[in-house]
Amino acid sequence: MKGFYYLLGAVAIGGGVALWYGAQRPAGTAPPGAATPVAATDGFRGFTLGSDTARVEVTEYSDFECPFCAQFGTVQMPVIREQLIATGRVRWRFRDFPLPGHQYSRYAALVAQCAGEQGRFWEMHDQLFFHHQWAQTGKNPRGLFRDFAKQAGLDLAKYDACVNAQRYDGRIQASVEEGTALGVSGTPTFFVNGHRYGGRSTSDDFKAVADSITKSRK
């Protein structure tokens, strides 16, 4: 009988260790045997919104886990889209700048890139920012992000393949390096027509900047 309890204890310890090991694997780590990540440093310049002929282009360096970026994305961005982008006055460019201190921001950038592969980057962008509770819980968001992908209308098989292969990791790293070279150190950081923007990040302020550029070019 004693031998049986030793065996039961050994199985319990073995199972506990295996579970602990499984919980240590970060979300973005491809499992052994997964497809080799495709380097995607392909000269990609970020996802854009708005007219190609807009006189004002705003480049936003952002981190999906950053609370200020989420606040900007949910409070200011809808107004900017409606008043400046939809009217053809401003073209918006989104660049990834996942901060190293954020556990899941690079993974979030990856899932957004994978959504972009299917033409739904901005839908995923909104899912990540409008349901930003994931960034506060500290829990692994892998399953939740897949739910977001479903909500964004993605083909989940393609999404899984892209995420598991970490297909756009190189593209994200290229964006970080480019931002760092431009002096970006925090998020969100904006550039207006290539010049660093140091004003307040509100829709009214961006409207004022767009107005001044438009007037000066008339």
Next chain:
Amino acid sequence: MRQRQAIALLALVGLFVALYLWLYKIGVIGTLQCGTGACEQVQTSRYADLWGVPVAFYGVVGYAALLAVAVLGLRPGLLAERRVTLALAALATVGVAFSLYLTYLELFVIHATCRWCVGSAVIVTAIWVVALSAMRRSV
């Protein structure tokens, strides 16, 4: 006694399988080690929740109950207790029925199989077979 020991061991293994799937479902574990299966497709399908609770959690509760009853049933005073045998058989029957339903969903609705789910189905079926043989012996 041997049957209860076997059930306890199998239930402990099943408990870890169910815990693994449940921890994945609630976001504690990032990537399921699935090999050639389609675990994530199954685990993130709408059938992975039942009445708002992850299906894997029912597995955790079921295996924990089987383990507890089997270990308690090994106490000298309960070894000859037929109600313990009956309880194990009843729990295992519910588990097998639930597993059959989930396997049907995997094969004919989701069209994907998760090797951990298959593993759990095999474990609970083995428990059921052992529990039934224990019942026959106790008649």
